Each structure stands twice: as structure tokens, then as C-alpha cells.
Amino acid sequence: MKKTLSDFLKIFVTLSAAIFIFSANVTEAGHLKEILERGTIKIGTTGDYKPMSYLNRETGEYEGIDAELSKIIADSLGVKIEYIPTTWPTLTADTLAGKFDIALCGISRNYAREKVLEMSDGYGVGIFGKTILCRKSDAKKFKTLADINKPEVRVMINPGGTNEKFAKANLKNAKIIVFEKNAEIPHQISIGNADIMITETVEALTCIKADKNLAAPLINEPFTKHSCGILMQKGDQEFLNYINFVLAELRMDGTLESLENKYLR
Numbered sequence: 001m002k003k004t005l006s007d008f009l010k011i012f013v014t015l016s017a018a019i020f021i022f023s024a025n026v027t028e029a030g031h032l033k034e035i036l037e038r039g040t041i042k043i044g045t046t047g048d049y050k051p052m053s054y055l056n057r058e059t060g061e062y063e064g065i066d067a068e069l070s071k072i073i074a075d076s077l078g079v080k081i082e083y084i085p086t087t088w089p090t091l092t093a094d095t096l097a098g099k100f101d102i103a104l105c106g107i108s109r110n111y112a113r114e115k116v117l118e119m120s121d122g123y124g125v126g127i128f129g130k131t132i133l134c135r136k137s138d139a140k141k142f143k144t145l146a147d148i149n150k151p152e153v154r155v156m157i158n159p160g161g162t163n164e165k166f167a168k169a170n171l172k173n174a175k176i177i178v179f180e181k182n183a184e185i186p187h188q189i190s191i192g193n194a195d196i197m198i199t200e201t202v203e204a205l206t207c208i209k210a211d212k213n214l215a216a217p218l219i220n221e222p223f224t225k226h227s228c229g230i231l232m233q234k235g236d237q238e239f240l241n242y243i244n245f246v247l248a249e250l251r252m253d254g255t256l257e258s259l260e261n262k263y264l265r
Helices: 005-029 031-038 065-077 091-096 111-116 136-141 162-170 182-190 201-210 237-252 255-263
Strands: 040-045 053-056 061-063 080-085 123-128 130-135 154-157 175-178 196-200 226-228
Touching: 031 040, 031 065, 031 237, 040 065, 040 091, 053 065, 061 065, 065 080, 065 237, 065 255, 091 111, 123 201, 123 255, 130 136, 130 162, 130 182, 130 201, 154 162, 154 182, 162 175, 162 196, 182 196, 196 201, 237 255
Parallel strands: 040 080, 154 175, 154 196
Antiparallel strands: 053 061, 123 226, 130 196
């Protein structure tokens, strides 16, 4: 059917209106302008994950690679940090609810999160992976998942994160113990309240340095491999671009590698 000039004008007006609506929605979602006007960036963190983001109860300060990355991001914007506590079970809901601008606490990049939220480019690439923490006296017992996947083996996990998902998917025969406070699980293993902690290689490395009673016999052969990312709501490409730009600059000038060497290796 032949279209007239009037028809094309109608199409143009319709497309222009659609573009305007899309642009308006992006503007409304814009975090950069809001953060700059507010003078603070709200950062969600669990504060229970060494060496990523850990709240030092004695100093009241957050420590770890994610704490340093948070400061770099804030400094690049010329704003202060306002930490917003979150938990692993509520991390997704809190992000969707807009309780903070971004979240940093050793958050694994995965498909499930990317479907509903936005994740930055990865850092710690090739370093992170699921492994186990156990008592040094038991280290020789656990060489494979099959050695752990037994009814008599007590596996302790924190709720709501990828550790819980991994354990429930791969250790259906083991006794799963859910313990709310992730930062205290290594001590629970050490004193014999459980046999295994499912954790990340970087956390396991930190734990065996801090407690000589602990071991990570499979740390060099992790069950999975992944990277971490900075979490945020979908719908603000400008903000995501800025976060990725900061990470790219840190990677280019060697700062990111230096931080990874300091905390993750």
C-alpha cells in the first residue's frame, strides 16, 4: 500500500514521541545528577565478608578491597560515602527498592542477578571460585565434592547468597546448617560446630592466615570460577557507563591489579 507524505509525518511524530518518553524515563532514573546534588553516594554492603567488605567493630570502619573501591568511586565524584547495611538474603530486594545507589561486598556476577539487576564489568577475574574451609586435622578427608556429599558431613553456609545455592545444588546428601552471621562461620568450623564451610577462594585464604586451625585443601582447584561486580538497578545506562569507566581506568593504570594483589592473592 502506497504511503503518502502525511503517513510518513504521522510515523515520524509517533517515533519522536516514543524517543521523548524513553529519554524522559532515563533522565528520571539518572543517579549521577542525584548523587552530585546530594553530595553523597549510598553504598549497600553486608560488611561480613573478608577480604571484600568487612565492618571492623573496633574502629567502626569498613575494610577490604570493596571499601577501597567505594572510596575511589566516591572521590572520583567528589562526594562522601553513606554506607547502607544490607544482608545476603535481602540484597536483591534492597537494590530493586533503591535503598542505595550501588552495592559492593564481593558480589558474584551471575545470570540470575543480571536478569533483574545491572552488574558492572568484573574484577578479580580468574581469582574467585567456590571452595571449602575445614579444620586442618580433617584436610586429607576432603579431596572432591563426593567426599563432602555425605550424610555425616556437616556443611555450614550463610543464607541468601551463592554459597547457599552451591551447597544445596551440589551437596544434597550432606547435612546443611544455615548460619546467619557469615563472618562467624570460620570460627564455627574451627571449634567443631560444623565440618565444612562453602566459601570463596579469597575468603578461605584470609581465614587460613588468621586461624592456624583451619585449612583450605582445595583452594587451588576451585569447583567454580567467576568474578565480582558492582550491583545496581537497571535502567540507568549513564550511571553504569560511569562505574565501568572508573573500573577501566583503575585497570589501565595498575590500581586494580595492585588492590587485587593486596587483598585477593
